[in-house]
Amino acid sequence: MSETNNVLRLPAERLYAAEIEALKAEDRDPRPAGWQLSPRAVLTYITGGRAGGVDITPKYIGHRRLVEIAIATLLTDRALLLIGEPGTAKSWLSENLTAAIHGDSSKVIQGTAGTSEEQIRYSWNYAMLLANGPSDAALIKSPIYRAMESGGIARFEEISRCASEVQDALISILSEKTISIPELAREVPAERGFSIIATANTRDRGVNDMSAALKRRFNILVLPSPADLETEVEIVRKRVGEIAANYELKAALPEEEAVRKVVTIFRELRSGVTLDSKEKVKGPSGVLSTAEAISLLTNGMALAASFGSGSIEPEDLAAGLQGAIVKDEDKDSGVWKEYLENVMKKRGSEWRSLYSACREMNG
Ligand SMILES: Nc1ncnc2c1ncn2[C@@H]1O[C@H](COP(=O)(O)OP(=O)(O)O)[C@@H](O)[C@H]1O
Ligand SMILES: [Mg+2]
Structure with a gap:
């Protein structure tokens, strides 16, 4: 316990270690090569349930079928691509699937415009390369390389932000399931269990539209925004509770x-x-x-705990709403004002105090 006390954010496999252990102990179904749990146990880990007297908290709240398809994809030679609007739990689902299947969600590549092909394959320690030439000791393996060696899952975040030449480096990896290192005259084959879970924002599409050849190597799964108010309220309440506990925020839950x-x-x-x-x-x-709603409320708790009454007041919510909604001062301030006057004000007494606080905040 003390070992983990000062870590700001634990990876899913540590945060939910007890749940994963309980599932392992109960699991009677066959485990695919390289997997620590059966597909059915992975499903329970993600969607929630019970295992040997331990409550398995739902990680992803939404269509169970979607999660089944995601898990089934990882059993085939296709990789998995999760796409959707920002904040639809693409990264969260990818981390938790990886944690449940292999117990290690740390092999991650963050896609940016500056991501290079070396970061996907391998690079060299140049001092050693110059001194002794190419050698195993001088080789720096990418997270994908390490996942191939160990039959694990590598995660590729925001893949569509990478330049298309860089994305295309994945094609050979996903079709041949090997990385070749001509400098060492070697081919590194992927162990069974190797796969990739990539994520991409639909908002980014078109920046570097993925090639048809690469898309064919993936099963593409769209994560929707929560279908209805109740579902979204449930997701937000649950995550705010978990995050507040993790950060030890000394305020009442909203x-x-x-x-x-x-x-x-x-x-x-x-x-x-x-x-x-x-x-x-x-x-x-x-x-x-x-995700914005979740962070608005956790920030509200931090404010209330440090400078307020210890529970979230309309003023704390108003500050959070202002920050989330008014990103572009000129346009959004008017949009927010219109909403306050035309919708919120007319909702009557229950909304009155929030309306007034928002009104004041928006000047
Ligand atoms: N359907 C959902 N089920 C569970 N958590 C969700 C859901 N939608 C959003 N979240 C929460 O929103 C937060 C942000 O999600 P994230 O994975 O970073 O979004 P994305 O990668 O799609 O932009 C996470 O804390 C996640 O738990
Ligand atoms: Mg993400």
């Missing part, structure tokens, strides 16, 4: 009422219409994702 209000506002601004479909609303420039 009332269900507060969560419901934030999620209602987000859903209405996101969809451009009030929940009762009666009134059109204008949307702001930024993305109001579930």
